[in-house]
Amino acid sequence: MNPETPDAADYRIVSIAQxxxxxxxxxxxxxxxxxxxxxxxxxxxxxxxxxxxxASCGPGGLDCSPRGDPVGSLVRIVDDRxxxxxxxxxxxxIDTLRNLIVDPRVALLFFIPGVNETxxxxxxxxxxxxPELIRYxxxxxxxxxTVLLVEIEAVYFQCARALIRAGLWTRGARADARAAxxxxxxxxxxxxxxxxxxxxxxLPERQKATLY
Numbered sequence: 001m002n003p004e005t006p007d008a009a010d011y012r013i014v015s016i017a018q019x020x021x022x023x024x025x026x027x028x029x030x031x032x033x034x035x036x037x038x039x040x041x042x043x044x045x046x047x048x049x050x051x052x053x054x055a056s057c058g059p060g061g062l063d064c065s066p067r068g069d070p071v072g073s074l075v076r077i078v079d080d081r082x083x084x085x086x087x088x089x090x091x092x093x094i095d096t097l098r099n100l101i102v103d104p105r106v107a108l109l110f111f112i113p114g115v116n117e118t119x120x121x122x123x124x125x126x127x128x129x130x131p132e133l134i135r136y137x138x139x140x141x142x143x144x145x146t147v148l149l150v151e152i153e154a155v156y157f158q159c160a161r162a163l164i165r166a167g168l169w170t171r172g173a174r175a176d177a178r179a180a181x182x183x184x185x186x187x188x189x190x191x192x193x194x195x196x197x198x199x200x201x202x203l204p205e206r207q208k209a210t211l212y
Contacts, residue, residue, distance in 0.1 A: 034156040037080040042155050045119045046075055046083070049110040054085075054148075056106050056125075058099030065096050069139075076136060081152050083108075083121070086137035086144040089212055097146065100125050106150060109158075114169050116160030123153040142212040 013019055050071045055064040067085060076084040087097065100106065104124040111118055125148050133147040183203060184196030
């Protein structure tokens with residue numbers, strides 16, 4: 001069915017009231033688990049996480065990007081309302097940082113490998129080059145150029161259903177990497193004349209040399 005046909009338009013959801021009529025009220029625990037600061041359990045969760053996705057919004061639209069570090073290095077918990085996150089070496093597009101300069105709203109999603117729950121944090125972030133924070137996040141003799149300071153406004157865990165459905169941590173459900181295009185192949189499709197094979201051949205060594 002074409003979603004732009006008149007019949008489809010008749011079923012489009014355009015109001016909060018329509019949504020609530022379809023889904024009903026959330027359970028007590030779904031609302032009660034949200035806090036405005038880290039509980040000891042939420043603190044433990046973040047301390048055990050090596051990976052997060054960060055979403056931001058700016059003049060060019062929305063952005064979501066990954067952040068990863070060894071457990072204990074991903075985030076510094078400054079206090080129960082503040083997180084510090086290093087901006088590690090990347091491609092210098094700095095999409096997230098550009099967005100935060102204009103719009104401080106941010107959302108984080110933390111993952112722990114093997115755990116099907118995730119942890120969500122919403123708040124406001126600023127970008128800092130504070131020397132003490134820069135030194136704190138130095139790794140392999142290299143320091144990040146900036147650090148994000150996130151002021152928490154809401155934190156809660158997300159139930160496990162999505163990751164269970166995806167089988168994300170199930171060895172038998174692991175995707176065949178050969179089914180996905182390589183970085184070089186994707187660049188070749190986007191940039192006429194780009195040598196994707198050469199890019200892929202050099203990528204492992206380049207990643208190793210520029211990880212931090």
